[in-house]
Amino acid sequence: MYEIISKRTLNPTVTMMDIYAPLVAKKAEPGQFIILRVDEEGERIPLTVAGYDRAAGTVKIIFQIVGATTMKLDRKNVGECLADFCGPLGRATETDGLGKVCIVGGGVGCAIALPVAQKLHSLGCEVHSVIGFRNKDLLILEDEFRACSARLDVMTDDGSYGRKGVVTEPLKEALEGGEKYDMVIAIGPLVMMKFVVATARPFGVPVTVSMNPIMIDGTGMCGGCRLTVGGSTKFACVDGPDFDGYEVDFDEAMERSRMYSDFEARAREEACNLFKKEVE
Ligand SMILES: Cc1cc2nc3c(=O)[nH]c(=O)nc-3n(C[C@H](O)[C@H](O)[C@H](O)COP(=O)(O)OP(=O)(O)OC[C@H]3O[C@@H](n4cnc5c(N)ncnc54)[C@H](O)[C@@H]3O)c2cc1C
Ligand code: FES
Secondary structure (H helix, E strand, C coil), X not given: CEEEEEEEEEECCEEEXXXXXXXXXXXXXXXXXXXXXXXXXXXXXXXXXXXXXXXCCEEEEEEECCCHHHHHHHCCCCCCEEXXXXXXXXXXXXXXXXXXXXXXXXXXXXXXXXXXXXXXXXXCCEEEEEEEECCHHHCCCXXXXXXXXXXXXXXXXXXXXCEECCCHHHHHHHHHCCCCCCEEEEECCHHHHHHHHHHXXXXXXXXXXXXXXXXXXXXXXXXXXXXXXXXXXXXXXXXXXXXXXXXXXXXXXXXXXXXXXXXXXXXXXXXXXXXXXXXX
């Protein structure tokens, strides 16, 4: 069983936990993910490895409470255990040979981007980070990004914190100003990653995106996470989650991501009703 060693609320909808999982902690690298089940009857959900402490045997996860399983996970407390915590899965983010990188994170995507930024910084790469949120209340990990970035732009859609605007604005300004990035790494909502690619395209900068489609087995068997990349079918769980942003068919990925929304809304409602009954 995988014990919850620490738990911290980062904002009203995002929680960070350290989980005791020594075998995962031993091998995990930034960009990889785990699949967990909260309890024996629970569904499997993928979450990115947001950090690890190999000596303590712990793995950090940061998750947004969006539906039934993340609600259930958020109700677990320090000392309680998760039924399964399987990984590390997927390919680690390529960090070799990068001298200057712009990391663009949107919302909870910043949790996935942070360990990549930290690893690049530790390798001596100059990291420029642009992190964006809908508003100040949803801001997460600002201090952590500041610690590993030579330059940090914080954006909010409504201007309630940092600069008002979207994450592509500082990226465009930097590129127009002559910044020469070896790579732009974008992690966040599909539409954000699509626009980061469009912003970088005229400058010919390589863009890596992290794709998070629905995953079931996480081992390349079920086909649930398939994407079209460069005209071929790829499985995000084994071929990714990172892909060349110029090759990804974002429109198809967005359409597929909406496929289960009715089912998910029903499950969310059932979970809410269950929790309400428990409280009464
Ligand atoms: C490789 C990968 C890494 C991820 N890392 C993180 C992370 O670090 N932090 C984080 O907050 N979220 C992450 N996600 C998304 C996370 O898996 C979903 O938010 C979670 O599964 C939602 O489950 P739910 O039952 O609470 O919500 P639901 O109501 O079931 O779903 C809400 C939304 O979550 C997504 N989702 C649901 N089930 C899955 C599934 N089995 N696989 C993938 N997406 C799903 C869909 O977009 C869906 O619309 C990651 C997804 C993938 C594929
Ligand atoms: S999750 Fe089943 S093939 Fe990727």
